[in-house]
Amino acid sequence: MSTPLLELRKVTKIFGGKRDYTVALDDMTLVLEEYFPKIIAVVGESGSGKTTTGMLLLGFYGPTMGQVLFRGRPLHELKGAELFRFRREVQAVFQDPFAVYNPFYKVDNLLSIPIKNFKLARSKAEARELMEDALERVGLRPEETLGRYPHQLSGGQRQRIAVARALLLKPKFLITDEPVSMVDASLRSTILKSLRALNQEFGVPILYITHDLTTAYHISDYIIILYHGSVMEAGNVDSIIRKPNHPYTKLLVSSIPWPDPDLPWGGTEEMIQKSQVAFKAITGCKFAPRCPYKMDICETKAPELFMPERDRVVACYLYRDHTVLPREELSSVFAQA
Ligand code: SF4
Numbered sequence: 001m002s003t004p005l006l007e008l009r010k011v012t013k014i015f016g017g018k019r020d021y022t023v024a025l026d027d028m029t030l031v032l033e034e035y036f037p038k039i040i041a042v043v044g045e046s047g048s049g050k051t052t053t054g055m056l057l058l059g060f061y062g063p064t065m066g067q068v069l070f071r072g073r074p075l076h077e078l079k080g081a082e083l084f085r086f087r088r089e090v091q092a093v094f095q096d097p098f099a100v101y102n103p104f105y106k107v108d109n110l111l112s113i114p115i116k117n118f119k120l121a122r123s124k125a126e127a128r129e130l131m132e133d134a135l136e137r138v139g140l141r142p143e144e145t146l147g148r149y150p151h152q153l154s155g156g157q158r159q160r161i162a163v164a165r166a167l168l169l170k171p172k173f174l175i176t177d178e179p180v181s182m183v184d185a186s187l188r189s190t191i192l193k194s195l196r197a198l199n200q201e202f203g204v205p206i207l208y209i210t211h212d213l214t215t216a217y218h219i220s221d222y223i224i225i226l227y228h229g230s231v232m233e234a235g236n237v238d239s240i241i242r243k244p245n246h247p248y249t250k251l252l253v254s255s256i257p258w259p260d261p262d263l264p265w266g267g268t269e270e271m272i273q274k275s276q277v278a279f280k281a282i283t284g285c286k287f288a289p290r291c292p293y294k295m296d297i298c299e300t301k302a303p304e305l306f307m308p309e310r311d312r313v314v315a316c317y318l319y320r321d322h323t324v325l326p327r328e329e330l331s332s333v334f335a336q337a
Contacts, residue, residue: 003072005034005173006057006090010328011066013052024052026229027066031331032057034172037203039195040334041216041237044226050209053226054177057207058092088118091171093162095178096155107153107161108146114169134164138194156187163194170202177209192219213252217241222334225249228286231305235312235333245314248287285316293318305330
């Protein structure tokens with residue numbers, strides 16, 4: 001078996017101190033392969049651990065326990081050529097790609113700097129050609145885009161430039177975190193199509209992190225539903241959305257489409273807060289405070305990942321008659337047709 005490109009190995013991430021802490025991600029193992037050109041959505045409401053998952057995989061956070069590996073090597077130990085390779089091969093598209101970008105740099109820099117750093121072109125003319133091609137692929141006119149400053153462009157244009165940058169680099173893996181949440185509905189499909197093209201034409205696997213079950217359903221092949229840092233359900237996106245098993249997933253799916261995008265899924269603010277207060281005291285299933293099917297066993301021990309079908313798992317005692325999939329083997333459900 002080849003070494004995976006990226007891996008979370010039994011990773012727990014805790015924020016805060018001894019008394020006041022939050023378990024953002026709880027014993028998560030996720031293996032992401034280079035030659036598995038699929039889109040896996042990581043979906044959850046605020047506090048689910050989805051963004052933490054992306055930040056850990058990109059090396060922006062270190063794990064509290066466990067390991068984050070790039071080609072079998074701990075991410076925090078990478079130096080020199082290995083670190084350069086990681087930066088080239090693993091790219092990210094965030095909600096607002098220009099939030100961390102110097103506002104006095106023209107947008108050209110976002111494209112020209114990686115071309116220079118990663119030696120993608122042999123001449124200025126070739127570099128220009130690469131930039132223009134990448135912009136056109138995401139539906140932007142190079143003559144209206146290059147030479148401008150970030151504030152002269154709309155949120156949708158800025159986000160498409162970020163996708164163009166990813167297209168240009170043709171990474172081995174792309175991590176996107178809420179790439180269309182700040183974009184008008186009319187532009188959402190353009191950006192999602194660009195991501196799909198990157199995935200299908202160039203075989204780039206994508207981890208699509210979002211709070212939005214609808215776009216996750218449209219773009220992804222597989223899905224992981226997170227709740228308070230733990231996997232509730234995972235597997236084939238069609239099977240899970242069409243026939244959700246976990247009570248939490250059922251709640252989410254029944255809320256589509258969400259009339260108020262600011263309201264967290266599956267309940268009022270009051271319900272969500274109640275479950276979050278109760279969360280730290282929970283030893284069993286994290287969803288128990290909100291679950292209408294709760295049984296005695298649910299409060300004593302966290303459920304395993306049960307496998308009601310070969311391409312999906314569910315962390316719920318309602319499915320305890322089915323085979324248990326060890327948590328370390330979660331990614332095996334993504335390889336099932
Ligand atoms: Fe509900 Fe129990 Fe299933 Fe948790 S394990 S979702 S509490 S039925």
